[in-house]
Amino acid sequence: xxxxxxxxxxxxxxxxxxxxxxxxxxxxxxxxxxxxxxxxxxxxxxxxxxxxxxxxxxxxxxxxxxxxxxxxxxxxxxxxxxxxxxxxxxxxxxxxxxxxxxxxxxxxxxxxxxxxxxxxxxxxxxxxxxxxxxxxxxxxxxxxxxxxxxxxxxxxxxxxxxxxxxxxxxxxxxxxxxxxxxxxxxxxxxxxxxxxxxxxxxxxxxxxxxxxxxxxxxxxxxxxxxxxxxxxxxxxxxxxxxxxxxxxxxxxxxxxxxxxxxxxxxxxxxxxxxxxxxxxxxxxxxxxxxxxxxxxxxxxxxxxxxxxxxxxxxxxxxxxxxxxxxxxxxxxxxxxxxxxxxxxxxxxxxxxxxxxxxxxxxxxxxxxxxxxxxxxxxxxxxxxxxxxxxxxxxxxxxxxxxxxxxxxxxxxxxxxxxxxxxxxxxxxxxxxxxxxxxxxxxxxxxxxxxxxxxxxxxxxxxxxxxxxxxxxxxxxxxxxxxxxxxxxxxxxxxxxxxxxxxxxxxxxxxxxxxxxxxxxxxxxxxxxxxxxxxxxxxxxxxxxxxxxxxxxxxxxxxxxxxxxxxxxxxxxxxxxxxxxxxxxxxxxxxxxxxxxxxxxxxxxxxxxxxxxxxxxxxxxxxxxxxxxxxxxxxxxxxxxxxxxxxxxxxxxxxxxxxxxxxxxxxxxxxxxxxxxxxxxxxxxxxxxxxxxxxxxxxxxxxxxxxxxxxxxxxxxxxxxxxxxxxxxxxxxxxxxxx
Amino acid sequence: xxxxxxxxxxxxxxxxxxxxxxxxxxxxxxxxxxxxxxxxxxxxxxxxxxxxxxxxxxxxxxxxxxxxxxxxxxxxxxxxxxxxxxxxxxxxxxxxxxxxxxxxxxxxxxxxxxxxxxxxxxxxxxxxxxxxxxxxxxxxxxxxxxxxxxxxxxxxxxxxxxxxxxxxxxxxxxxxxxx
Numbered sequence: 001x002x003x004x005x006x007x008x009x010x011x012x013x014x015x016x017x018x019x020x021x022x023x024x025x026x027x028x029x030x031x032x033x034x035x036x037x038x039x040x041x042x043x044x045x046x047x048x049x050x051x052x053x054x055x056x057x058x059x060x061x062x063x064x065x066x067x068x069x070x071x072x073x074x075x076x077x078x079x080x081x082x083x084x085x086x087x088x089x090x091x092x093x094x095x096x097x098x099x100x101x102x103x104x105x106x107x108x109x110x111x112x113x114x115x116x117x118x119x120x121x122x123x124x125x126x127x128x129x130x131x132x133x134x135x136x137x138x139x140x141x142x143x144x145x146x147x148x149x150x151x152x153x154x155x156x157x158x159x160x161x162x163x164x165x166x167x168x169x170x171x172x173x174x175x176x177x178x179x180x181x182x183x184x185x186x187x188x189x190x191x192x193x194x195x196x197x198x199x200x201x202x203x204x205x206x207x208x209x210x211x212x213x214x215x216x217x218x219x220x221x222x223x224x225x226x227x228x229x230x231x232x233x234x235x236x237x238x239x240x241x242x243x244x245x246x247x248x249x250x251x252x253x254x255x256x257x258x259x260x261x262x263x264x265x266x267x268x269x270x271x272x273x274x275x276x277x278x279x280x281x282x283x284x285x286x287x288x289x290x291x292x293x294x295x296x297x298x299x300x301x302x303x304x305x306x307x308x309x310x311x312x313x314x315x316x317x318x319x320x321x322x323x324x325x326x327x328x329x330x331x332x333x334x335x336x337x338x339x340x341x342x343x344x345x346x347x348x349x350x351x352x353x354x355x356x357x358x359x360x361x362x363x364x365x366x367x368x369x370x371x372x373x374x375x376x377x378x379x380x381x382x383x384x385x386x387x388x389x390x391x392x393x394x395x396x397x398x399x400x401x402x403x404x405x406x407x408x409x410x411x412x413x414x415x416x417x418x419x420x421x422x423x424x425x426x427x428x429x430x431x432x433x434x435x436x437x438x439x440x441x442x443x444x445x446x447x448x449x450x451x452x453x454x455x456x457x458x459x460x461x462x463x464x465x466x467x468x469x470x471x472x473x474x475x476x477x478x479x480x481x482x483x484x485x486x487x488x489x490x491x492x493x494x495x496x497x498x499x500x501x502x503x504x505x506x507x508x509x510x511x512x513x514x515x516x517x518x519x520x521x522x523x524x525x526x527x528x529x530x531x532x533x534x535x536x537x538x539x540x541x542x543x544x545x546x547x548x549x550x551x552x553x554x555x556x557x558x559x560x561x562x563x564x565x566x567x568x569x570x571x572x573x574x575x576x577x578x579x580x581x582x583x584x585x586x587x588x589x590x591x592x593x594x595x596x597x598x599x600x601x602x603x604x605x606x607x608x609x610x611x612x613x614x615x616x617x618x619x620x621x622x623x624x625x626x627x628x629x630x631x632x633x634x635x636x637x638x639x640x641x642x643x644x645x646x647x648x649x650x651x652x653x654x655x656x657x658x659x660x661x662x663x664x665x666x667x668x669x670x671x672x673x674x675x676x677x678x679x680x681x682x683x684x685x686x687x688x689x690x691x692x693x694x695x696x697x698x699x700x701x702x703x704x705x706x707x708x709x710x711x712x713x714x715x716x717x718x719x720x721x722x723x724x725x726x727x728x729x730x731x732x733x734x735x736x737x738x
Numbered sequence: 739x740x741x742x743x744x745x746x747x748x749x750x751x752x753x754x755x756x757x758x759x760x761x762x763x764x765x766x767x768x769x770x771x772x773x774x775x776x777x778x779x780x781x782x783x784x785x786x787x788x789x790x791x792x793x794x795x796x797x798x799x800x801x802x803x804x805x806x807x808x809x810x811x812x813x814x815x816x817x818x819x820x821x822x823x824x825x826x827x828x829x830x831x832x833x834x835x836x837x838x839x840x841x842x843x844x845x846x847x848x849x850x851x852x853x854x855x856x857x858x859x860x861x862x863x864x865x866x867x868x869x870x871x872x873x874x875x876x877x878x879x880x881x882x883x884x885x886x887x888x889x890x891x892x893x894x895x896x897x898x899x900x901x902x903x904x905x906x907x908x909x910x911x912x913x914x915x916x917x
Contacts, residue, residue, distance in 0.1 A: 031769075032815060035781070035818075043890060043891075268886060535818070536818055596823070599794050644787060645907040645908060
């Protein structure tokens with residue numbers, strides 16, 4: 001049996017191991033399964049007649065984790081990064097990346113462009129599938145609930161749903177009457193304010209608006225990690241000193257973010273939504289002091305905005321339709337720039353990216369009979385992207401790409417600006433069948449026809465076995481693809497020294513070449529989950545998974561450099577190609593335990609232990625390497641203690657094992673350098689019903705024991721391998737409800 | 739060996755599943771209105787504070803006054819302790835002077851006498867609950883409402899406060915209140 005086949009067999013056997021009792025499913029007594037639901041969830045539960053179907057978490061073949069509004073508040077998930085940090089199977093390396101700030105690994109899938117972020121079912125991440133910052137910009141002030149679906153979901157959602165889907169669900173505007181505002185401040189210049197207000201415009205129509213604004217100077221890491229931030233010369237690759245050590249600046253690493261949100265509901269049939277977020281971080285993030293200048297004006301500013309409309313209608317009592325029209329735009333501020341060794345520490349590293357997507361999708365939900373439901377839909381989307389290489393001055397957005405008139409520094413060669421315009425047509429079908437009280441299945445597939453890279457078919461197959469009233473076994477197989485983002489193919493860089501050869505061609509080394517022929521990365525994912533609730537207040541979940549990714553887009557040296565700049569002779573160039581392959585496997589063990597102590601005290605305990613391994617081959621003949629950015633083991637624990645509804649105390653503990661970086665260990669072929677493991681504790685206090693009973697106060701303490709620790713980095717030869725992390729910080733927030 | 743792309747067998751499986759699936763039996767577990775109302779009734783103790791921080795009785799007594807709309811649902815829910823509290827179900831035909839309930843559910847069959855019942859409950863330390871329309875406005879404490887396909891809650895805080903009872907902030911945030 002091959003290695004991969006063994007892995008699949010192991011997961012299947014694991015799933016069977018949980019099936020010790022005779023299969024019998026829900027009967028009328030299944031009402032007990034509602035008891036563990038939160039009040040939010042109960043109020044959201046639709047009351048259905050005997051002919052209609054109600055699906056809950058245990059009926060889905062996918063492993064789904066749901067966070068309610070109360071959990072989001074009590075656990076102090078101020079933004080999506082905070083929430084993801086607590087998820088089993090998810091790794092986060094904060095403040096390690098120059099353009100996306102935080103790095104995420106989702107069950108072995110590195111980068112946040114392999115999972116979808118949605119707001120009420122509409123995609124709000126990068127419109128053409130690129131990487132985006134997921135940090136303080138995705139604040140959760142508007143969230144009624146956040147659902148995280150693990151595993152491939154491309155059969156429903158299309159491109160990029162390879163690792164999972166995050167859906168932020170907000171209140172129907174009619175349910176969000178009233179207003180609240182919060183403001184807070186803390187260590188290292190941290191400030192944050194948010195508000196949400198809802199109003200009924202008439203009996204039929206209601207509007208919710210909200211927003212948030214955050215900024216932080218962040219800790220002066222050079223004061224806490226002296227050895228990691230020595231004052232050294234900033235030298236170019238050629239060895240000339242650009243800034244001598246005596247003139248070096250202090251470290252700075254500030255961030256800022258904001259968002260705007262609006263939702264208009266007309267009855268239950270029409271929803272119009274708007275969401276915009278913005279994030280600013282420094283392009284020196286993650287870079288060593290010898291390779292970058294820590295300057296506040298060398299920053300990366302991105303904004304993403306999404307507008308959508310959803311029209312729901314019933315064609316028959318059993319056939320529902322939903323028409324979704326959406327537009328999403330992404331733009332990097334033209335003032336964004338790099339000022340590092342790649343730009344010779346000169347002010348010529350400006351970058352500009354722009355992209356948009358617009359689309360229409362018609363979805364149907366057909367209740368064929370009491371046992372079968374069909375989900376189906378068709379859609380069309382078109383896309384546009386523009387990407388520049390490093391520019392000597394900011395891109396002029398009022399001029400066309402051809403009229404920029406910019407030349408590579410030290411040459412007269414015009415800088416190429418790459419544009420792409422393409423479209424995708426899709427159709428999907430999914431059948432959910434309940435065979436008897438114990439067993440249900442799901443089978444579906446989605447077809448995508450892309451104007452650039454052709455057709456793609458992605459199936460999804462699942463089964464749920466309620467082997468006991470309190471025990472559910474789930475199996476899910478899915479295939480997915482990640483469409484090559486324009487940043488993969490068109491993101492080029494390189495500088496000229498000004499030298500020419502005898503033919504008058506400018507000589508350029510170490511350029512990144514474009515590749516217009518990239519194909520999608522394809523992935524296959526198999527997971528088995530066991531969801532056991534031995535008591536109404538105790539839930540145990542085991543989720544094992546195995547994934548393979550083919551056609552992985554990797555950076556490769558070009559044997560014959562692509563000569564994409566007329567008038568230049570490029571050598572030693574690199575290019576992105578579909579040459580890699582990776583696999584990851586692991587298991588997440590999850591515990592949720594609720595307790596009541598008398599009438600006054602209660603607690604929620606949650607925890608997740610994850611074991612994970614992964615490997616990557618960057619080409620057919622390359623050495624197999626350990627997957628980057630994953631610790632083999634990690635444990636995340638948290639507990640919310642509540643005294644009545646007056647006080648909450650939530651300690652959170654993270655025990656993260658040694659984590660693979662992206663840098664190879666030259667002493668052990670096939671291994672990566674590893675960042676030492678760490679233990680981290682955060683503590684959150686909440687006091688409510690203060691003043692006139694409408695005021696709440698929160699105190700959040702991060703890195704309670706003021707530990708010095710590092711997270712894995714090493715995405716290039718000029719970055720830290722181990723990125724220092726902030727010392728203890730605290731923040732006080734007041735929230736007032738009107 | 740990489741996994742083969744299994745469109746062939748997936749197609750065959752789909753073909754097999756479609757007709758079989760479409761003829762599958764109509765067993766399914768829908769959530770009925772009174773199932774959800776029963777669960778909300780059972781979870782209410784988590785969201786009620788008794789006078790002076792008193793600890794609620796164990797078992798907690800849930801009374802149903804009038805025609806029982808829940809069938810056997812309450813008994814099924816009572817089989818297992820909720821947050822370490824057991825429950826006892828008591829069916830009542832009328833309100834007596836010595837009524838001993840922590841939560842009193844007043845059935846719709848008692849609509850005609852609702853106001854009289856509410857008057858009789860004055861001074862009794864219990865939480866009154868009903869799905870009779872207008873119950874909270876008439877002076878009842880917790881009204882279970884139905885709007886569209888969802889069950890909601892309407893609270894009368896003043897009525898509760900008269901008995902020294904308070905509702906939890908989470909419930910207050912999600913419920914509507916009668917002023």
